[in-house]
Amino acid sequence: MATTRIIAEPGAPRIVITREFAAPRDLRFRAHTDPELLVQWLGPRTLTMTVARLDARDGGRWHYTHRDADGNEYGFRGVFHGTPSPDGIVRTFEFEGAPGHVSLETMTFSEHAGKTVVRAIAVFQSVEDRDAAIQSGMEQGFNDSMERLDELVAKLTPVR
Amino acid sequence: MATTRIIAEPGAPRIVITREFAAPRDLRFRAHTDPELLVQWLGPRTLTMTVARLDARDGGRWHYTHRDADGNEYGFRGVFHGTPSPDGIVRTFEFEGAPGHVSLETMTFSEHAGKTVVRAIAVFQSVEDRDAAIQSGMEQGFNDSMERLDELVAKLTPVR
Numbered sequence: 001m002a003t004t005r006i007i008a009e010p011g012a013p014r015i016v017i018t019r020e021f022a023a024p025r026d027l028r029f030r031a032h033t034d035p036e037l038l039v040q041w042l043g044p045r046t047l048t049m050t051v052a053r054l055d056a057r058d059g060g061r062w063h064y065t066h067r068d069a070d071g072n073e074y075g076f077r078g079v080f081h082g083t084p085s086p087d088g089i090v091r092t093f094e095f096e097g098a099p100g101h102v103s104l105e106t107m108t109f110s111e112h113a114g115k116t117v118v119r120a121i122a123v124f125q126s127v128e129d130r131d132a133a134i135q136s137g138m139e140q141g142f143n144d145s146m147e148r149l150d151e152l153v154a155k156l157t158p159v160r
Numbered sequence: 161m162a163t164t165r166i167i168a169e170p171g172a173p174r175i176v177i178t179r180e181f182a183a184p185r186d187l188r189f190r191a192h193t194d195p196e197l198l199v200q201w202l203g204p205r206t207l208t209m210t211v212a213r214l215d216a217r218d219g220g221r222w223h224y225t226h227r228d229a230d231g232n233e234y235g236f237r238g239v240f241h242g243t244p245s246p247d248g249i250v251r252t253f254e255f256e257g258a259p260g261h262v263s264l265e266t267m268t269f270s271e272h273a274g275k276t277v278v279r280a281i282a283v284f285q286s287v288e289d290r291d292a293a294i295q296s297g298m299e300q301g302f303n304d305s306m307e308r309l310d311e312l313v314a315k316l317t318p319v320r
Contacts, residue, residue, distance in 0.1 A: 011171055011172055012172045013172060013173070013174055055219075058221060058239065059219045059239045061218060078241060079239050079240070080239070081239050081254070088260075092241040092250070092252065092264065094241070094242075102250050102264065103264070104283065121286075123173060123174075123264065123284065127172070
């Protein structure tokens with residue numbers, strides 16, 4: 001299984017995550033920008049996801065909702081800075097349950113021998129915001145997402 | 161003269177700036193979103209500024225160029241997260257001379273007795289990016305901007 005490395009330095013409003021995927025980066029990129037793929041892997045397994053908007057261009061907006069079995073909804077939204085490409089994605093991120101607390105996410109995808117290393121940097125307006133994101137169960141949600149993405153990638157990648 | 165407070169903590173990719181203005185916050189907000197006002201104050205006195213785009217809405221893009229006496233141009237661009245309002249402005253920021261290095265800026269405006277306290281937070285993808293922004297002469301440019309804005313505000317504000 002791929003190893004996820006999560007770094008959250010004390011005193012710095014930042015999280016850095018690196019992880020390797022057994023898939024070419026074009027596929028990894030498509031998993032982020034094709035709503036039909038995205039809803040199959042993003043978020044905890046216990047939630048269902050809908051994509052109201054995913055306009056993958058400079059200034060384009062995105063809006064996702066996760067819903068639990070009791071019908072509670074968790075909305076997330078932001079805008080893309082620059083046009084997303086297999087080189088990388090830069091976007092803003094806001095949880096609608098904590099309006100005004102916005103972070104900036106940068107994902108880069110580098111491919112070596114058919115595998116893709118994803119590096120994600122999230123920077124927050126404050127260390128408190130960063131810590132609140134971690135406390136919210138980010139790590140569990142992230143680990144679920146990564147496992148689900150591995151499964152999706154295995155289905156989509158032809159056996160060689 | 162108003163006091164500017166600039167905080168750049170060691171090890172944290174962030175700058176926090178606070179400053180008071182002798183003007184209501186609606187005017188301070190307009191100075192950011194009306195291109196005809198903006199070009200009169202933003203940036204060092206030695207440069208002239210043009211606004212190619214300033215689309216002050218959620219997902220709207222902005223693009224400014226500063227030009228020196230020798231014709232050298234310095235371009236800056238980004239997108240707005242959320243609709244800018246007198247409560248605050250959240251936007252991404254990228255200097256075209258260092259593509260891929262993006263920061264997130266949050267400005268809030270709070271008014272007390274006709275004066276406005278502006279608090280600006282810039283968060284960067286890394287401490288190195290933050291330090292590069294400071295090294296680039298940010299402080300001089302910022303101080304020039306604030307003085308020029310004081311002058312503009314004095315012109316626009318009726319004498320009481």
